[in-house]
Amino acid sequence: MAGLEDLYREIILDHYRNPRNRGELEVPPATMTEGFNPLCGDEIQVYLQVTDGTISEVRIGGQGCSISQSSASMMSTAVVGKSIDEARDVLRQFKEMMSIHEHGLEGDDAAPADDRPGASGLGDLEALRGVVKFPVRIKCATLGWNTLDQALVLSEAGSPTE
Amino acid sequence: MAGLEDLYREIILDHYRNPRNRGELEVPPATMTEGFNPLCGDEIQVYLQVTDGTISEVRIGGQGCSISQSSASMMSTAVVGKSIDEARDVLRQFKEMMSIHEHGLEGDDAAPADDRPGASGLGDLEALRGVVKFPVRIKCATLGWNTLDQALVLSEAGSPTE
Amino acid sequence: MDTEVSGKPPVGTFDVAALKAEFPLLQREVHGRPIVYLDSGATSQKPQAVLDAMDRYYAEINANVHRGAYHIAERATMAVESARASLARFLGAPSAEEVVFTKNATESINLVAHSWGRTNLAEGDVVLLTMLEHHANIVPWQQLAAERGVEVRWIPVDDQGRLDLANLDALLHGVRLLAVTAASNVTGALPPIRRLADAAHAVGATVLVDASQWVPHQPTDVTGWDADFVAVTGHKMLGPTGIGALWGRRELLDAMPPFLGGGSMIQNVTVDGFTPAEVPTRFEAGTQPIAEIVGWHAAIDVLDGLGMEAVAAHECDLTEYALRTLADRFGDDLAIHGPAGVVADGAVVRGGTLSLAYRDVHPHDLSQVLDQHGVCVRAGHHCAKPLMKVLGVNATARASLYLYNDESDVDALADALADAGDFFAS
């Protein structure tokens, strides 16, 4: 059985208590995209400044639980300075890590196939792997990322406002 | 437990095999009222000729099971020649006989409080008392009567056509 | 499964006596006789495994779903989602997200009529039905017709209660929706769904299949049908009452507005309005029939265990036995509405739904006498009044066979019929 320590790794609590890139950016030139977790009420704003195809600045607003907040904070540090394509790559890897496998859905305990840290090359984000054992919290962990996904589409479309 | 003989009394089968007052009347001067049993598909037409406040002629059309057909046949003989008020009286008495009592609804066997023949003064119609033991069939037995009820309203309203 | 080309399925391989023993109700007596349940067309009996699954759900993980972070709520949520995945697979649906839970097939069809229908159909548009339809696939369209001026048109049936497709092309003119049953609940007829879907799609129409009477009895492949919407109901396929589903093509569902409004179907709500959730949640307002979803899942497991090919084969054999037995014993005294044989032109054209007309005994009376023998058959219009009119009757006595029935049940029916004949002849 998964214990609390699988979920609340130290680095997660650190990002929760000291969120990185918290705040707003001026829109325009930045874009703002809003995401909701309709189940629990968490909401998040992702401000994105893309300069010459590179994510030059990210800011995170909104309210949420430790998992959604820390995941968004970690996301912001993971993508800033990256090109849109590189950011998409991290996004894809992260979502893969979060996807529950069939046996996890049906069995008593949802255990991902490979939970050795570092297996995916996601760095600090690996700490969120434990969330998979708490399927209800996966939506918390992915909230910021799904919002980033939309934000990237918006930025690419070149539309300066939402 | 109620057996088939409680339901299919001889007089009922007789009215079924030899329905009285079967047919149609010309509308106007008569009225025609149609009734449906939405559950089983039975349908009935009651043609009523009221002359000087008296039911001078009744005809029954339609299709149905032995219970609905014989009950309608017996109804026709019971009300012909009666005033509208007298017909209403028979109607009321018959419906009373058909109403299931609370304990009947809840218990294993639906047995009416008093099933001695002749107890109600309904004459031949008493034969239909056994239907109460087969609650699903009550709607069959009352179809013709409910249609008569509407037919009487129609006749009284003096409207010559439906 | 394409009924037009596959012909008679291979012989079934399960032990009916052993299977019967798993259904508590089939062990009962009625009026001192062993029950002979021949009304599965109305609702099927439930195996112990289905009852156990629901009891276990209530005893172990009962909690409201999609909203709680605690352990049992998580388990309950997973139970619902794994049932959705199982049902999707059972129906041959490409994705579990295309499966919307409803309370019954009736609600499924109403959902389409309200959400898709009121968005896509305007005055003068034609909804094409067939004369085989159940009221569930008639009344919602008549409501729309009355409200919107949509035209309802009908594919006729021939003298065997099968669709008459001679004028299909003409009938399809102007049609926006074809809504057709995959199996008649009166005549047992199995319309050629793929052929109808192809013809409808050729004129740009959308296709809704009422599969209430198909899914319990035959392997289902909504993709093979090339249907757009498929309505199913749990209680006719060993599942509990209170649960059904709508399968719909993703693109269609995505474009549809919500139907029922309430909890869970929203993304956000403010005093100014709401944003709907994604599918399938968008169409699942309020607390779902959770235990029923779990019970339905167990029912699907039972059907999977038997194999739907084997179920179909068993019923096919049994229906042939029934047709033969009844013809042998009653000759012209007994008429059976619907296709005369199980197989025609190399295809299975009827299921085990036998609508009987026995001498001049009214169906209601017939069913009453049969009941004294423990034989349960349904008498009435079977919620198909337009078809009744075509068949020239107000009602039929309907015996409908299912996987737990065997030749002894058919024999009991025949014996009871003979007795009913004596009773009303006397």
Next chain:
Amino acid sequence: MDTEVSGKPPVGTFDVAALKAEFPLLQREVHGRPIVYLDSGATSQKPQAVLDAMDRYYAEINANVHRGAYHIAERATMAVESARASLARFLGAPSAEEVVFTKNATESINLVAHSWGRTNLAEGDVVLLTMLEHHANIVPWQQLAAERGVEVRWIPVDDQGRLDLANLDALLHGVRLLAVTAASNVTGALPPIRRLADAAHAVGATVLVDASQWVPHQPTDVTGWDADFVAVTGHKMLGPTGIGALWGRRELLDAMPPFLGGGSMIQNVTVDGFTPAEVPTRFEAGTQPIAEIVGWHAAIDVLDGLGMEAVAAHECDLTEYALRTLADRFGDDLAIHGPAGVVADGAVVRGGTLSLAYRDVHPHDLSQVLDQHGVCVRAGHHCAKPLMKVLGVNATARASLYLYNDESDVDALADALADAGDFFAS
């Protein structure tokens, strides 16, 4: 029961420990600890008697209702109708024919919005809601607003999460429907229904009461409320999932068109159209949740056995104990949304629904830590996002008490809260 004048009910008289023993799920362990179920506001647990009633139904009389003449179909039909009679009595309804079965309270409210609403409300008409409402009593009216140009207006709440009725008269101007909850699922507040109904009727408005969170906990008297429609749901009152009901005044129901179309709700169907059946059948299309109706009946029997006065008294005492205990142990670290006390001005003004804010621990995290202690509370917006906005939060952790809870459950909650504080402070 008029909450404004009756004051605190007499002390309850049932043995909670013995009662708890009748609920299989409450005997379970979670994460190695005995389960402490404090999420009855989401769904209640079910006593063995309810599970047994449904199993018995399936094992003994399972058949489709209102259509069969055979013995078990007759028994099933009677079971449904006697449940209807029992529910009517339980609600204080004048007649069983005014009780329509639905799948949940959400469907009940949607039924009113579609059938009564689309017949009676036109552009510019006002539907008056309160800021306490659950999405189930918001979204259907917003759908109508978007479709018809109906105006949705809101009765505000004060800082204790209670209705602020200071401007009621002005708010009622132009109102055709008042739709109000009898008990908030977030703050536990119990609005003065009779007073609101009188005020609404004075301006000719119709009154719908969402009694989902009231009926499980207090004696109900729809006549005493002078309501016009009352929506209830079975799964929150010891009953199974998949069943709810709408009570409506006979004159209103009689004048309403059908909502869902299909089997059973018709008088006649031809190719040209249909004639609807009488109420309540008119609103019960398709196969009903029969086993669920039977299970609900058994739940009502259990509640009747305890006596709703006793249930209310027990919960009243327990809520006071909880408010006291939490205040003593956590002081300002813990805030509870909603009315500060159970009784105010001689009336019971809140139920045992406690929406907690504990330090700066997010409700979702709080509920996760509590779960490790076996304590089940719900975290989220509780399908009341407009109210959340007023309360200035995105979510709360909600502990909701029911008849099987006792002081030990409250103590376990307090212990778990203390531990959560430690965990997130570390």
